Amino acid sequence: MSVAVPLYILLMGVQGAGKGTQAQKLKEYYGIPHVSTGDIFRDMKNQDTPLAREIQQTMAAGNLVSDESTIAAVRERLKKGDVADGVLLDGFPRTLPQAQALDAMLAEMGRKVTVVPYLDLRREEAIERIVDRWICSQNSAHAYNLKTNPPQVAGKCDIDDAPLIQRKDDTPEAAAKRIDAFFAQTMPLLDYYRERQILRYIDARNPIDQVTAELIEKIDAAIKAG
Ligand code: AMP
Numbered sequence: 001m002s003v004a005v006p007l008y009i010l011l012m013g014v015q016g017a018g019k020g021t022q023a024q025k026l027k028e029y030y031g032i033p034h035v036s037t038g039d040i041f042r043d044m045k046n047q048d049t050p051l052a053r054e055i056q057q058t059m060a061a062g063n064l065v066s067d068e069s070t071i072a073a074v075r076e077r078l079k080k081g082d083v084a085d086g087v088l089l090d091g092f093p094r095t096l097p098q099a100q101a102l103d104a105m106l107a108e109m110g111r112k113v114t115v116v117p118y119l120d121l122r123r124e125e126a127i128e129r130i131v132d133r134w135i136c137s138q139n140s141a142h143a144y145n146l147k148t149n150p151p152q153v154a155g156k157c158d159i160d161d162a163p164l165i166q167r168k169d170d171t172p173e174a175a176a177k178r179i180d181a182f183f184a185q186t187m188p189l190l191d192y193y194r195e196r197q198i199l200r201y202i203d204a205r206n207p208i209d210q211v212t213a214e215l216i217e218k219i220d221a222a223i224k225a226g
Pocket of ligand 1: 015036037038039041058059060062063064065066067070090091092093094095098169178
């Protein structure tokens with residue numbers, strides 16, 4: 001389906017809820033690019049600047065990058081032509097100042113957030129999923145879970161055959177820290193979007209295809225209502 005009106009979808013959910021996996025499916029269905037702030041920051045790993053080095057250290061420790069750097073990165077990304085008709089944002093916003101900055105950026109363009117699907121998953125389940133997570137070394141959105149969604153050939157990505165790796169911040173300690181930060185800092189965002197009547201809950205414990213179907217149903221309904 002291609003979109004006639006600009007579509008701004010904010011995919012929210014704790015680490016391990018399946019944002020990356022679902023984003024792959026939604027970007028194809030809606031024909032809009034998937035922008036993950038985590039991917040933007042990971043792609044900076046080969047840049048030799050003080051800011052890039054600081055960001056890599058912050059990420060490896062499981063901490064959030066500063067609002068200032070994150071907002072600046074998103075502002076730059078939203079200027080690119082490929083997102084002129086909308087975008088599927090994943091991992092942003094994560095704090096209230098980021099949500100407010102996003103609203104202001106979109107308002108400058110005469111636009112607004114369309115819908116905020118929230119992939120709902122409990123803390124313990126999130127930690128379990130993260131520790132078993134392996135991602136493709138070529139494309140981190142190709143994610144596998146050794147227990148619930150293993151690759152067809154052990155250690156290889158089903159899509160591009162590249163070796164699978166574990167993220168540096170997917171150790172049990174860093175994962176628990178990131179997940180706790182999510183519940184402390186990002187949960188208040190749910191209230192922000194609930195008040196604006198654009199928040200939609202999706203049960204992230206269901207099988208991948210069922211979650212995708214529920215996401216599409218709720219996003220389509222929000223587009224029609226919007
Ligand atoms: P993710 O791939 O979304 O789990 O993000 C990986 C890491 O990138 C996070 O643990 C943070 O260090 C950083 N990061 C990604 N998005 C944001 C954000 N919106 N605000 C602050 N830090 C972020």
